[in-house]
Amino acid sequence: MQESKFPHIRARADVARHRVRGRLAGRARLAVPATVLAVGAGLAGISAAVAGGPTEAPVTAAVAADQQARTEAAQRADRAERAATQTTPATPAQPAPTTAAPKAAPTTPAAPKTTTAAPKKVTPAWVSPMPGAATTSCFGQRWGVLHAGVDLAADAGTPIHAVGAGTVVAAGWAYSGYGISVVIDHGNGYLTHYAHQSRVAVKVGQKVAVGQVIGYEGSTGDSTGPHLHFEVHQGALWNQINPAPWLKARGIAVSC
Numbered sequence: 543m544q545e546s547k548f549p550h551i552r553a554r555a556d557v558a559r560h561r562v563r564g565r566l567a568g569r570a571r572l573a574v575p576a577t578v579l580a581v582g583a584g585l586a587g588i589s590a591a592v593a594g595g596p597t598e599a600p601v602t603a604a605v606a607a608d609q610q611a612r613t614e615a616a617q618r619a620d621r622a623e624r625a626a627t628q629t630t631p632a633t634p635a636q637p638a639p640t641t642a643a644p645k646a647a648p649t650t651p652a653a654p655k656t657t658t659a660a661p662k663k664v665t666p667a668w669v670s671p672m673p674g675a676a677t678t679s680c681f682g683q684r685w686g687v688l689h690a691g692v693d694l695a696a697d698a699g700t701p702i703h704a705v706g707a708g709t710v711v712a713a714g715w716a717y718s719g720y721g722i723s724v725v726i727d728h729g730n731g732y733l734t735h736y737a738h739q740s741r742v743a744v745k746v747g748q749k750v751a752v753g754q755v756i757g758y759e760g761s762t763g764d765s766t767g768p769h770l771h772f773e774v775h776q777g778a779l780w781n782q783i784n785p786a787p788w789l790k791a792r793g794i795a796v797s798c
């Protein structure tokens with residue numbers, strides 16, 4: 543170039559060039575870390591994207607939030623369902639009063655079926671001698687003498703039943719004034735006597751069951767009309783006691 547002619551200029555220019563170069567170099571030196579940072583940030587972004595890092599983080603957060611919401615909703619639904627099941631026992635409890643057993647009450651729908659099947663005929667140990675008959679006279683003093691029994695009236699010829707199981711110890715015209723009667727020994731310290739019958743249906747020594755027909759209502763003996771004179775003898779024959787409480791104690795209603 544023109545080095546020989548203007549060595550000082552060359553020198554200045556050289557210096558200037560050096561200065562520029564130095565300035566550029568300085569800028570470059572500054573620019574390098576910036577580029578590295580920029581590139582690094584870009585790389586970091588790419589690597590993060592590839593690795594599913596920062597770009598996916600908000601997605602996972604959103605998923606997590608969604609999951610949380612769903613879980614809470616499920617819990618709320620579960621609570622609602624539990625609340626609903628807590629109220630349901632109240633409705634099947636309504637037919638419960640018909641059932642006697644408390645264990646059958648809660649939820650079983652089979653409980654009403656057992657109650658409908660329950661009315662099973664069970665033969666009682668003691669029955670009325672003439673069911674449905676009217677009580678016309680009670681045990682006690684009557685016209686100066688002891689009326690030693692209870693009078694029950696129904697239509698003439700109405701069947702008379704053994705009040706309990708036992709053995710027939712008298713049947714027919716056995717005792718004066720009583721007309722055609724039957725005496726049954728129940729084997730428990732008590733005897734029952736059925737008087738004024740039209741006819742008997744059993745014989746002495748015969749075993750009878752509770753409720754068995756032993757004869758029919760009439761007006762034989764000292765009687766003014768068709769009725770059954772019923773007596774209870776305690777311990778021995780002719781030790782008459784009041785039949786009313788005796789029958790009531792065995793579940794048989796008498797209007798005395």
Ligand SMILES: [Zn+2]
Pocket residue numbers: 679689691692693770771772
């Ligand atoms: Zn009588």
